[in-house]
Amino acid sequence: MARVLDVALGFGMQSTPLLDAMSAAPSVRVLLVEDSKVLTERLTEAIDQIADVHLIGTAETEAAALAVVMHEPVDVIILDLHLRQGTGFGLMRALATTQLKPRIVVLTNYDLPEYKSAAFALGATHFLDKARDYGRLPEVLHEICEASFDALSESVGFLGFESN
Numbered sequence: 001m002a003r004v005l006d007v008a009l010g011f012g013m014q015s016t017p018l019l020d021a022m023s024a025a026p027s028v029r030v031l032l033v034e035d036s037k038v039l040t041e042r043l044t045e046a047i048d049q050i051a052d053v054h055l056i057g058t059a060e061t062e063a064a065a066l067a068v069v070m071h072e073p074v075d076v077i078i079l080d081l082h083l084r085q086g087t088g089f090g091l092m093r094a095l096a097t098t099q100l101k102p103r104i105v106v107l108t109n110y111d112l113p114e115y116k117s118a119a120f121a122l123g124a125t126h127f128l129d130k131a132r133d134y135g136r137l138p139e140v141l142h143e144i145c146e147a148s149f150d151a152l153s154e155s156v157g158f159l160g161f162e163s164n
Contacts, residue, residue, distance in 0.1 A: 027052040028145050030076045033065040033091065034058065034107070035084040039130075043078065043107075043137070050138055052145045062086020066094050074102045076144055078137070079124075081108040081115060092122035103144055107137065 030053055034040045040058050047055045056072055059065035061084050068074065069091075081088035092104060104124040108115065111129035119127050126140050 028075045028141065029054050029056045029073055030078060030141070031056055031065065031068055031072075031074045031102075032058045032078045033060075033062075033083065033088065034078070034080045035060045035082075036080075046138060047078075047141070050141050050145075053141050060084045062088075062090045062094075065091050069095065069100060069102065070098075074100075076103045076105060076141065078105045078107055081106060081110055081119070089118060089122060092119070092124065096123060105137070105140055105144075107134070 030047060032040060032043055032047070032055060034043065040060075044055060044058070047053055056074065057068050059068055063086060065077070065079075065083075069077070077091075079088040079091065088106060088108070095102070095104075101123075103126075104119075104122075105126040105128065106119045106124045107128045107130055109130045111127075111132070116127045125144075128134070128136060128140070
């Protein structure tokens with residue numbers, strides 16, 4: 001929410017400590033679910049370089065990921081399908097039984113049509129092949145940040161604030 005203050009001021013609101021605090025907070029909270037330590041380190045470094053994105057944690061198993069999601073606000077899950085214990089599909093099935101709706105970015109070595117179809121059916125918003133699409137992850141996270149910012153802007157407008 002780095003631009004929350006700019007949006008609010010654009011709608012004629014006065015700066016307040018609450019708005020200042022909101023504008024300093026990252027807009028997108030990311031959980032990385034990956035069982036490769038090397039890839040987790042590389043992805044952590046890449047995510048840390050993206051403005052308005054905060055990596056809240058990592059998990060190597062389906063159960064650990066579900067525990068984080070149930071106890072921490074998560075906006076985006078970067079999800080491998082094959083984990084040390086459990087699967088990304090299992091996590092998506094578990095999330096489907098809750099009211100939690102984080103965006104799910106599948107990042108996998110298994111770019112199979114049936115996996116892609118199943119992932120989208122279970123709520124994935126993006127499906128990336130680790131070998132081919134790894135470099136697109138920052139772009140995808142930027143898109144998600146922009147979508148979150150647009151939704152916030154609409155909410156501020158919905159509350160009846162008019163721009164100057």
